[in-house]
Amino acid sequence: MASPNNSTAPRLAFVCAPTPTARAARDRLVRRYGAVNQAQADIIVALGGDGLMLHALHSNMRRRTPIYGMNLGTVGFLLNTFKEPGLLQRLKKARQVTLTPLRMVATNNRGKTVDVIAINEVSLLRSSRQTARIAVVVDGRPRLPDLYCDGILVATPAGSTAYNLSAHGPILPLGAGLLALTPINAFRPRRWRGALLPRHSEVELTVLDPGKRPVAAAADSVEIPNVVKVTITEATDIALTLLFDPEHDLEERILKEQFNP
Structure with a gap:
């Protein structure tokens, strides 16, 4: 895998759903931002839907690496909007949400x-x-x-x-x-x-x-x-960290869902 161009940037690993769209997006992001394997990553970027995000959380439960998702699925409740430009800036500004399973x-x-x-x-x-x-x-x-x-x-x-x-x-x-x-x-x-x-x-x-x-x-x-x-x-011995853009954090999404007609 390629390594990040900027040594001060977080080391990113990309995981994706098994769809042509998600795989193509992963390849473009790897070329743009570089990538390491999941064991070496500071942040894991998940590309897909909520099912892919759940899989990524389960796969990294022992490492407890923060995961930032971008929606390339359907509902995408646990993911942010997909955008290729400005990923490093979005990660820097992202809010952390801790989940206890x-x-x-x-x-x-x-x-x-x-x-x-x-x-x-x-x-x-x-x-x-x-x-x-x-x-x-x-x-x-x-x-x-x-x-x-x-x-x-x-x-x-x-x-x-x-x-x-x-x-x-x-x-x-x-x-x-x-x-x-x-x-x-x-x-x-x-x-x-x-x-x-x-x-x-x-x-x-x-x-x-x-x-x-x-x-x-x-x-x-x-x-x-x-x-x-x-x-x-x-499971109080396990803490999982999700990263959300400030305008799309999980707490706000849950609140909005309660007012959907």
């Missing part, structure tokens, strides 16, 4: 336990035509002994505008210190629409009758089939 510990019907990190949400979904039956415990206290539903999810503020919003869950400002616990097509109790929980809450979801009503758990894009119990907590 969720940790999902899932146990399947064979007793195997899997530990997965989720940036957007952890969700449980029925795997058959039968509705799922799930017991909900929060901080050791039973809250719903038997929820009949298509599923249930716990979303972070950054993920509250994704699947959570599609399931009619609330949009959460980043500084609210809350998580959204949202049912997916709840059948019984029929009027339960979910809950707002303090961010440090521990949510334990137990699948009732998993033989007849199997359930899969997903942490972002990682899916675990045939779960019997899932525990969700805030």
Whole structure:
């Protein structure tokens, strides 16, 4: 890879979605600004959509390198506007937003336990035509002994505008210190629409009758089939840094989303 022309500039690594448009944009930016590999980078520039940004965050979770995204996808909620000129100046002025993900510990019907990190949400979904039956415990206290539903999810503020919003869950400002616990097509109790929980809450979801009503758990894009119990907590040992142009920071986007008709 080429190296930056200006020794005082941050070392940049470019990652992109597997589309012709994103790949061409990456090649032009590398020629213009130079590039190093991700392990050497001061900043990672992600080119694509929200899915590519989530992949970049997961891939660099241990390095915790700041990531600046430019939208070449569809929604681009977690990304800035794509522009080739002035990238170094934009990076210099960018605001930092720190995200704390969720940790999902899932146990399947064979007793195997899997530990997965989720940036957007952890969700449980029925795997058959039968509705799922799930017991909900929060901080050791039973809250719903038997929820009949298509599923249930716990979303972070950054993920509250994704699947959570599609399931009619609330949009959460980043500084609210809350998580959204949202049912997916709840059948019984029929009027339960979910809950707002303090961010440090521990949510334990137990699948009732998993033989007849199997359930899969997903942490972002990682899916675990045939779960019997899932525990969700805030991963306080992990801090992820996103960079936003001052006029396009994530807090403002989340606020604007709440006023969209």
